[in-house]
Amino acid sequence: MQNTVPARRVEERMKHFQARASELGLAATHQRRIIYRVIAKSAEHPSPELIYERVKREIPTISLATVYKNIKTFAAMGLVGEVGALPGSIRVDANLDRHHHLVCVNCKAVVDFCDSRLDRVRAARANPENFRILRYQVEALGLCPACQVAPARNKVRTQRRKHNG
Amino acid sequence: MQNTVPARRVEERMKHFQARASELGLAATHQRRIIYRVIAKSAEHPSPELIYERVKREIPTISLATVYKNIKTFAAMGLVGEVGALPGSIRVDANLDRHHHLVCVNCKAVVDFCDSRLDRVRAARANPENFRILRYQVEALGLCPACQVAPARNKVRTQRRKHNG
């Protein structure tokens, strides 16, 4: 249930990452490659904390600060997206294609939702506040299959644990 | 520029709040009335911190914990909404009518966006993940008028300040 992205797609993303990083003058350090790969391999929109946990398996000396710094750097450069639909920690997205999200209001699972009709969403009238609208983002809020049968308990944990014994 | 709701509307909301609170067996304390009124008077989707600042003007001894506890209580009972479009602190919404939001990606301003076409947003196909979709939520991300001319600096502050001299 790790919601893994196909290896072929992961390699495509790694190639794109290396190419764009090079163009942007972003040093391709070992840490950055591992951090990005962890993000690219996951379809679950992982939190910084979860990314940190997984990167630590490959680089036990990695610092949480390094993970945060690089998530922010990647996001600022458009190499990853930040999903901010729920309160709590941010969720990171390697999928740069136009898409929307299914969000479980119970366990906070976030799943990609590709749908042509959602892509075409636009307001009927110009907004009276005169915002310059850059893009529309749709969230379909509801319950994931697991939470439909057992809506009581919350499955996703984003929190750090002091003692992980 | 306080983005104030008309007094008539505020009084309607207060009436509704009192009625629903009574129905729900929620004690109508002085603190709760003031906290709710602060939320009801604002159209800017204030953060808990901002609500706390304003409530303090009327109840200088109010605790930040009381403000948080009551925001959560109100939200759990459906008396207010929580807007979670941006990272950082949550934003509280007294407007319970069906509506969407304009969000400034620069200063994080959140403005109500009522639009019939957005209300009718639905996916073209059933979602392959079999979520039970409860509602669709649309955010129009862009730049508010102020940030279109001066996109550099961030105007909204949600943060506490240690020294407020």
Place this chain on the structure above:
DNA sequence: TGACAAACGATAATATTTATCGTTTAATAG
């Protein structure tokens, strides 16, 4: 008006994110 559950205020604890700073390392010029 008194009893009691609920709510409050103070504050500690936890969770999330960013800043600081000394050390290490990737990039590149020679």
Place this chain on the structure above:
DNA sequence: CTATTAAACGATAAATATTATCGTTTGTCA
């Protein structure tokens, strides 16, 4: 290939955001 150096890293403190705990106060209802 090595020296230089700006960038990145790791450790950790600090800032910010939210929740929990607990003793005191207050609203509710008999």
